[in-house]
Amino acid sequence: MPEHSFTPFPFADVYHEKTEHSWLSVRKPGHSMDWSTQPSPYKRYSSELLRVSLTEDNPLKRFLYRVAGITAKKSYPGVEYYLRSNPSAGALYPNEVYFQARGVEDFPDGIYHLEVASSSAVLLAEIGQEEGLDAYLEDRHRREGLLLCVSGVYWRSSWKYHDRAFRYVLLDAGHLLGSAEAAAQVEGTDYSIRYRIDREGLNQFFGFGREEWMLSCFDKAAFSEKTVEAPLFALRSVDPTGTFEPNDLIEQGYRETDRLQGCQEQRRVPKAPFDPDVLAEAIYRRRSIRAFTGTPITLEELHRILDWAEAPVPSDCDESLHLYMVVNNVEGMKPGLWLGEKLLREGDLSGRAGYLCLEQTLGCERAVTFFITGEGNYQPLYQKAGLIGQRLYLAAEAQGIGASGIGAYYDQEVQEFLGTKEKVLYAFAVGR
Incomplete structure (x- = not known):
């Protein structure tokens, strides 16, 4: 995914920090x-x-x-x-x-x-x-x-x-x-x-x-x-x-965040790794799953999901994103925290992933929990994260795998867990 130097508008950081979740913030009264x-x-x-x-x-x-x-x-x-x-x-x-x-x-x-x-x-x-x-x-x-x-x-x-x-x-x-x-x-x-x-x-x-x-x-x-x-x-x-x-x-x-700067154009139009009829059916069937069975997915299935999630996104302001994975139940793959093909931390981190996603069981039971991070122009950056989320949904659905987007998480604790200072934009769970 593209890398470029960027000087953010200060209010993007201000807004993001003001709307971060923490263990204390989600327990404050008044959210009704x-x-x-x-x-x-x-x-x-x-x-x-x-x-x-x-x-x-x-x-x-x-x-x-x-x-x-x-x-x-x-x-x-x-x-x-x-x-x-x-x-x-x-x-x-x-x-x-x-x-x-x-x-x-x-x-x-x-x-x-x-x-x-x-x-x-x-x-x-x-x-x-x-x-x-x-x-x-x-x-x-x-x-x-x-x-x-x-x-x-x-x-x-x-x-x-x-x-x-x-x-x-x-x-x-x-x-x-x-x-x-x-x-x-x-x-x-x-x-x-x-x-x-x-x-x-x-x-x-x-x-x-x-x-x-x-x-x-x-x-x-x-x-x-x-x-x-x-x-x-x-x-x-x-x-x-x-x-x-x-x-x-x-x-x-x-x-x-309306005015953009430092935009780079991505002209390459990718081809989805699925038959058009299968993709069309996935569009109609897609749902957000509410519970996983704990059955593993295969390494081949995960690779097909990643092939589509990490493919270029053609746009006139392409921002840089990183896709971290907490692998819990993938056949042929070590459990732990991954960034691309690099294993950052080995071990069973399913409980930690669930806690970071506001203690939702979805984060614990899934085969993989994704965390999408990035920096750049705030509006294109976040919309690209949402587009990648829809790719994850459809790539999972096309293979009979469940998925659920997670927009709420403990922002700063996720950053510390991943070892990044980039904004955390989205979390996502896939599994059976």
Whole structure:
């Protein structure tokens, strides 16, 4: 994974430190949820707007459904909720998906919202040949095909996770980008992630208030040397949550980490080590496992997971990540702490891994616990970690192995355990 010198913006470190978990912090009183203010997980535009149903009768519809379609329903006494193809911390889904289609069958040239609740694409505005969302990308080149944009709606997450929610918004945006990547892999089409975008301009165009902001784009369109201009109109503001409580720390975190520096481009598009049909089925079946049996996985299965997790991520701001492994139950591999092929510490560390993940049994029972660390531009860094998380999910699912992302851990104690000063971005458990 890429290495480059980087001078971080101070507030990224400030925000990260302010939202660290410790043994004491998670035991402090005051962390409660007010069910009367629970935000809606669905954004809905006017019923009068044109909707295109995402039935599987053309490639773009199949692609969009694989990105964020509803794949399961969970029912409990007095409550029911729906799961999607993209993972989300607490199934809160603090992101929205918008896209531009140009020259695409069954879709008038225009700007759309992916309305998950109705499994449809809502046409927000038609566009001409010389205007579009392409103008908000750094190169401004005119795209033919699909340009997808991911926003963050932080109150959906901060309602439960409070100040730490900005981390989850970024991780879940990365999960969405990972779902889009997997859908593109199934099709066999090239793609790239765009972080060097005019987020402020996009926020104004979409009519976002402080409740929602743009994060990144997923580009799978062909582009020409012609450039386009931003539309001369703006879209009407629509409430994404129904309720809202502002969080100054999170909003400052977004503003202070918006400007990027020292970006390096990664142009290589990898090929997933799975048959497209197997990968497509894994997208639909993927779930977060809640318990492991303790049955081992094989070294070959782990290598296939790593082959995909460590493959290049094509983007215009590729950040450096490290993937540590606490190996507990892998046939043919010594238990202990690993970084790549290097055994850093040998022995049974399963209990320690479980403790570090806020004493969750998932960290103890799994075959492998991953810890993802890194430094760099905060928004691309965290979104890449989320994308790697989705790769881990799908690589495990494609082999009949369970997986679960873990966004809560004792930050500083994990750093000490790993022997690194890098930010801990994500933990992840896989096993049977």
